Amino acid sequence: MVSKETYSFNDRDTTMITLRPEFTAAMVRAIISGGFTQSMPIKWFSSGPLFRHERPQKGRYRQFHQINCEYFGPQEAGADAELILIAHKILRTLGVADDVTLEINSLGDPESRSNYRDALYAYLSQYKDELSEESQRRLEKNPLRILDSKNAGDKEICKNAPKMADYMNDASKERFEEVLSTLTALDIPYQINPNLVRGMDYYTHTVFEFTTEKLGSQGTVLAGGRYDRLSEIMGGAAIPAIGFAAGVERLAELTKYPEGFPFNDELIYLLPMGTESQKHMLGLMDTLTEEGFTVTMDYSGNVAKRMKKADKLHARIVIILGDDELQAKQCAIKDMLTGGGDKVPLDIDKIIDHCIAIMDTTAVEGE
Ligand code: ATP
Ligand code: MG
Numbered sequence: 001m002v003s004k005e006t007y008s009f010n011d012r013d014t015t016m017i018t019l020r021p022e023f024t025a026a027m028v029r030a031i032i033s034g035g036f037t038q039s040m041p042i043k044w045f046s047s048g049p050l051f052r053h054e055r056p057q058k059g060r061y062r063q064f065h066q067i068n069c070e071y072f073g074p075q076e077a078g079a080d081a082e083l084i085l086i087a088h089k090i091l092r093t094l095g096v097a098d099d100v101t102l103e104i105n106s107l108g109d110p111e112s113r114s115n116y117r118d119a120l121y122a123y124l125s126q127y128k129d130e131l132s133e134e135s136q137r138r139l140e141k142n143p144l145r146i147l148d149s150k151n152a153g154d155k156e157i158c159k160n161a162p163k164m165a166d167y168m169n170d171a172s173k174e175r176f177e178e179v180l181s182t183l184t185a186l187d188i189p190y191q192i193n194p195n196l197v198r199g200m201d202y203y204t205h206t207v208f209e210f211t212t213e214k215l216g217s218q219g220t221v222l223a224g225g226r227y228d229r230l231s232e233i234m235g236g237a238a239i240p241a242i243g244f245a246a247g248v249e250r251l252a253e254l255t256k257y258p259e260g261f262p263f264n265d266e267l268i269y270l271l272p273m274g275t276e277s278q279k280h281m282l283g284l285m286d287t288l289t290e291e292g293f294t295v296t297m298d299y300s301g302n303v304a305k306r307m308k309k310a311d312k313l314h315a316r317i318v319i320i321l322g323d324d325e326l327q328a329k330q331c332a333i334k335d336m337l338t339g340g341g342d343k344v345p346l347d348i349d350k351i352i353d354h355c356i357a358i359m360d361t362t363a364v365e366g367e
Contacts, residue, residue: 096251317358
């Protein structure tokens with residue numbers, strides 16, 4: 001039932017194995033067979049590696065990772081907005097909310113969707129011979145997927161395709177309006193993309209993607225939608241559900257040192273000079289990480305270059321320990337934000353206090 005390019009092979013004992021291509025189906029199976037049907041609402045979060053036999057390229061791997069959220073139970077438009085809010089909050093916390101656009105569409109209820117499917121099929125059939133091979137294959141089974149084609153010729157043909165909005169019944173239209181007005185009330189900007197679809201036909205109503213222009217052609221970092229019909233299709237009770245999955249590798253690429261990234265600010269960079277100093281620094285690293293600081297250290301090289309490297313890593317603090325300092329039982333602690341520096345006694349409690357004081361300054365200024 002999962003039409004993703006699954007990664008399947010025979011195990012040594014010839015058992016046929018398929019590595020999981022996504023989380024959603026497994027979550028629904030857990031609801032059905034784990035007896036959770038009476039425990040709605042349920043919000044489940046999952047993360048981990050997934051496998052798809054795709055052509056590897058930048059942002060598209062055969063093993064990759066997702067963080068995944070599913071919300072089972074409520075059917076109301078408010079739940080769609082709540083889930084999108086969670087997605088937005090994750091992107092906000094990672095400091096990339098301004099780098100992404102929320103694209104949203106509605107596929108309507110099953111009746112609307114099926115009317116649209118017929119209209120789309122009739123339209124695309126006229127261009128059957130001009131469509132890409134893959135889209136020709138999809139035409140009979142799943143014409144909606146053709147709207148998602150990355151092929152330039154297909155895209156051109158889809159420009160004049162019938163629009164979902166014209167096939168939605170009133171109840172579906174109203175529901176979509178409610179999702180949109182809730183997003184507006186929550187201050188979450190969006191763009192309606194009438195060609196946005198999710199491939200599987202258990203998707204209904206809201207579908208959405210957070211996309212970016214910063215990652216080239218693999219620009220979708222997070223994708224989701226409502227899939228009220230999946231549980232039934234899998235043999236369970238009808239359970240309204242909406243979920244999303246974000247690609248961790250694409251998120252990581254996007255979060256490379258953005259403005260205001262919350263964790264890099266707290267990086268402490270240790271800069272020892274000589275083997276004696278290294279021994280002290282490794283002890284210091286042990287204690288500082290124990291205290292919850294993020295610490296990195298390098299071992300040798302030109303000091304100016306090492307300072308540049310610390311700067312590039314957005315280190316907030318650099319601690320320098322050379323022979324002179326060692327002699328004087330001191331270390332130099334540099335605040336990379338203000339450029340200020342102090343000599344601090346080589347005493348772990350004093351060093352920690354000093355680092356906390358520096359980081360507290362940011363917190364106060366940041367308010
Ligand atoms: P795409 O259109 O990019 O193929 P998809 O429709 O297959 O995406 P989903 O199955 O909804 O995507 O997965 C959600 C997210 O997981 C994607 O938006 C993307 O960030 C990430 N993702 C999907 N496939 C891969 C892959 N092969 N490598 C890396 N990340 C991926
Ligand atoms: Mg894909």
